[in-house]
Amino acid sequence: xxxxxxxxxxxxxxxxxFAQSAGDAxxxxxxxxxxxxxxFLVIQLGYVGLNGTGASNIKSGFNREFNLAFxxxxxxxxxxxxxxxxxxxxxxxxxxxxxxxxxxxxxxSPAFTSSTTYKKFKLxxxxxxxxxxxxxxxxxxxxxxxxxxGLGIKVGNLVNVxxxxxxxxxxxxxxxxxxxxxLFNTWRFAGTARVGYGNFSLYGTYALTTIFxxxxxxxxxxxxxxxxxxxL
Numbered sequence: 001x002x003x004x005x006x007x008x009x010x011x012x013x014x015x016x017x018f019a020q021s022a023g024d025a026x027x028x029x030x031x032x033x034x035x036x037x038x039x040f041l042v043i044q045l046g047y048v049g050l051n052g053t054g055a056s057n058i059k060s061g062f063n064r065e066f067n068l069a070f071x072x073x074x075x076x077x078x079x080x081x082x083x084x085x086x087x088x089x090x091x092x093x094x095x096x097x098x099x100x101x102x103x104x105x106x107x108x109s110p111a112f113t114s115s116t117t118y119k120k121f122k123l124x125x126x127x128x129x130x131x132x133x134x135x136x137x138x139x140x141x142x143x144x145x146x147x148x149x150g151l152g153i154k155v156g157n158l159v160n161v162x163x164x165x166x167x168x169x170x171x172x173x174x175x176x177x178x179x180x181x182x183l184f185n186t187w188r189f190a191g192t193a194r195v196g197y198g199n200f201s202l203y204g205t206y207a208l209t210t211i212f213x214x215x216x217x218x219x220x221x222x223x224x225x226x227x228x229x230x231x232l
Contacts, residue, residue, distance in 0.1 A: 037143040038073035039230040044203055046226020048092055053219035058112055061095040065224050069131050080140045084133045090156060094123040103163055103180040109214045110183050120166040127156035144231060149195050156188035185213055194228055201228040
């Protein structure tokens with residue numbers, strides 16, 4: 001009987017040691033993953049400026065852009081450099097002041113016309129993007145620490161264009177939306193750059209293609225300056 005209890009006791013102790021070791025191994029891997037960030041998640045929020053022929057005729061306010069991307073990082077061995085590619089979404093909002101653009105008009109050329117009817121008028125463009133970037137990190141094994149720089153390019157496919165207007169009718173707020181992307185280029189190419197420390201960076205982009213298909217009047221190539229948070 002004593003031998004049986006002794007054997008059971010040794011089995012329980014062994015199981016406890018094994019379970020603790022397995023738990024420590026899992027926790028260690030989780031901690032290691034946390035400490036060795038590769039900038040997998042990228043979040044950007046920036047101001048959008050308009051540049052090119054006709055840009056001065058577009059009366060806009062504080063235009064904004066939001067980007068979200070997941071990127072896979074491939075280290076270049078024995079260097080502080082890596083390559084990263086990913087998949088993301090981008091949303092750009094152009095906020096017009098006393099101007100409108102009619103997306104449903106039967107025309108091949110964009111036209112911005114004066115109007116004081118609306119309290120707010122926004123032109124929104126939404127893209128699915130493929131970003132590609134070459135990265136330098138002061139601490140190559142952990143993107144959460146140290147100085148870092150990134151240069152790259154991203155390719156975007158236009159999935160939606162719409163306007164959203166707000167006006168007051170009979171003392172009530174009226175919201176109207178129109179969607180049509182026939183005036184806009186389907187593909188967007190842009191150069192990208194960022195510089196930062198740890199999880200925070202300043203970033204910029206410059207479009208290499210125009211917004212509109214017919215660029216004889218509005219040859220617009222937007223640029224963006226903003227802040228970026230990255231990690232995981």
